[in-house]
Amino acid sequence: MNRSYTPVSCEIYSRYELAILHRAWLRVLWHGRRGPRLERLLPLDLRTHRGAEYLIARTPGGVPRVMRLDRIRNAEPIEAAE
Numbered sequence: 537m538n539r540s541y542t543p544v545s546c547e548i549y550s551r552y553e554l555a556i557l558h559r560a561w562l563r564v565l566w567h568g569r570r571g572p573r574l575e576r577l578l579p580l581d582l583r584t585h586r587g588a589e590y591l592i593a594r595t596p597g598g599v600p601r602v603m604r605l606d607r608i609r610n611a612e613p614i615e616a617a618e
Contacts, residue, residue: 541588542606549605552591555579555613564593565610566603576614577601 555562556579565574577593582605584590589605 541604544589544605544608549582549589551611552579552582552605555611556581561596561614562593562611563614564603564608566608568603568607572609575601 554560559578562577562579563574564577565572567573576596577591578596579591579593581592582589583592591601591603591605591608593601593603595601
């Protein structure tokens, strides 16, 4: 188990699963290496690696994103990738 990882609730994890199933775009506020970031993302998958859970996504321009779930501060559905 990754000691620095803080697991997210089952409710939050389920929201990501639903967004993936429905191919729903999300507005995601997360803490990256260079500080807070706000992006529109299409969630593609959820993965577990070395005891931490990750969201695999892409931007509207097709740039891949991989982020630990405990670094996501907020994720809300949006109508389209504007």
